[in-house]
Amino acid sequence: MKALKKVIHNLDPKFEKGGKWEKAYPLYETLSTFLFTPKHVTKKGAHIRDGVDLKRTMFMVVLALIPALLFGIYNTGHWHYELMSHLNPEEYGAYSDYLVGFGDKVIYGLLQVLPLIIVSYAVGLAVEFIFGFIRGHGLHEGFLVSGMLIPLTMPADVPLWMVGVATAFAVVIGKEVFGGTGMNIVNIALTARAFLFFAYPTAMSGDKVWKSGTNEVIADNGGTLPDGASGATALGDMASLVGDAPVVAGEVLSSEAGSAELIQKFENAYDPLHAIIGMIPGSIGETSIIAILLGAALLLYTGVASWRIILSFFAGGLVFGLLMNLIGANAYMDMPAWYHLILGGFAFGAVFMATDPVTAAQTQYGKLWYGFLGGGLAVLIRVLNPAYPEGVMLAILFMNIMAPLIDHYVVQVNISRRKKRFKTA
Incomplete structure (x- = not known):
């Protein structure tokens, strides 16, 4: 790690003001400070030097979200196959647990949840980088958490384009217009969810959105859900x-x-x-109290x-x-x-x-x-x-x-x- 740190810091003059790649400084600063403690220091007044900077604090929150994320992936697959069992009991069995294993549910859930996370981070980081280049600073740390929270507050069946639009709205209107990380007055992830809730209510509430694949089941079943297959929360x-x-x-x-x-x-x-x-059924990250409390224990133990x-x-x-x-x-x-x-x-x-x-x-x-x-x-x-x-x-x-x-x-x-x-x- 010391060798890597030396190589990276040797590149500093090329990205700093007057350097060959000055315009790419926001990207360089983001990557270098993510890997190593920033060299920035207070020039006057009292200050504290600490290796636990804001990026590492935010990363701790992401770690605390992992139990809820993993359970949400499994739960998404579980309720999908439970729903399918009502539509086609001969193929899936009266109860999906009989013929569908743990791995099948995890794989299905991963295929549903992972794109939501990718879209959230891709759109959010793109907006952050745009504002970073305009203002001449690196990537703000706060979106490390917001990028994970946004998909975890969504139903598994929410369209990807809605996640992208909501993320862009939340980052621009809820954060950047106030000055970026540390200046926003409302929670970014909840701003994204509120935007979708009021702009596209049928995609965020009602009886059709809480079990992945519900719309396909309705289409295959003449416009209604089969008996016993309610999609409500x-x-x-x-x-x-x-x-x-x-x-x-x-x-x-x-x-x-x-x-x-x-x-x-x-x-x-x-x-x-x-x-x-x-x-x-429920939003991806909110259903398991046990998983949430595991994350809470980590956050409280670390003082975050x-x-x-x-x-x-x-x-x-x-x-x-x-x-x-x-x-x-x-x-x-x-x-x-x-x-x-x-x-x-x-x-x-x-x-x-x-x-x-x-x-x-x-x-x-x-x-x-x-x-x-x-x-x-x-x-x-x-x-x-x-x-x-x-x-x-x-x-x-x-x-x-x-x-x-x-x-x-x-x-x-x-x-x-x-x-x-x-x-x-």
Whole structure:
């Protein structure tokens, strides 16, 4: 490595200002600082020299996402073959597990998920390099994480061109117009997802997008899904409990059924253990609580993520879920509060989205309020507005906007407290 480092640094004069390849400096600086600690130092004032720079911090987050990514790949293949078993039971068996092995599911899932990741990184890095060349700086580190988060927040069947458009929109409008990494006011990955959610809602919600291959199955089945092959998510079914025609796992229930009966039907269809393991439909990276918590453990152990935000986010969701239980106006409000913590993108958002160091609150007490209100707002959006079954995205984006205000009031409270101490001294 020392020999490689020497070779690379010998090239510095050719890429620096006045050098032969000056215009290619952003590309050179990006590659060299990714491999080795940057030589940049503070010229004045106090500073700390540390080998763990921003690139390596972001790379740690990518490592923490690997368990969720691997499980998402398998889960994508699993639900595809489960869906196909309903269309063609003679070929795939009554249950796909009988005739389709683990390797088949992984290979199918990889073929579906890998293109999403490639498109996300290709488009995002292309935009980053364009702005880098315009501004004369290297590649910003933040997209190392955003490029992985964007596909993990998407359904496996989302068209690739939509991923590309959403990524470009998020990087340009959500990040570069504010000055690049460290200057954005909202989470980049959630900005991409929000763009698709509002621009192309049928590709991001409904009953057709959560199992890969659903559109092909519908086309082969005369325009409908076969019986028992519902493509809905648990949150979608949960939201339907407050409507005139509750639907759980493809079964239309009586609107006259009581809350207890509807909740029991839901719990039978979506076993909490399956939800914790991740064997339910959903976005690629959000289904397995176990995989997400493994990533959380790494982030907390390395000090990359804030335990205050993660813990308070879960606490806020639980408290507001219990508050809904006290109101109890319908079956959705009567749903056990802890169910909200294990379904949908709640855990994924708490660990990987809400903890974004750029868009989250910065003060210690501010982080607690930021996380608590974010988790609570996610539950409120889910329960009070069933049109948005997944309230986590909107809750975190809203709290991103409110984070500076939260920090402001925390600082003001500290200033007032110190003033009182000064007067009594």
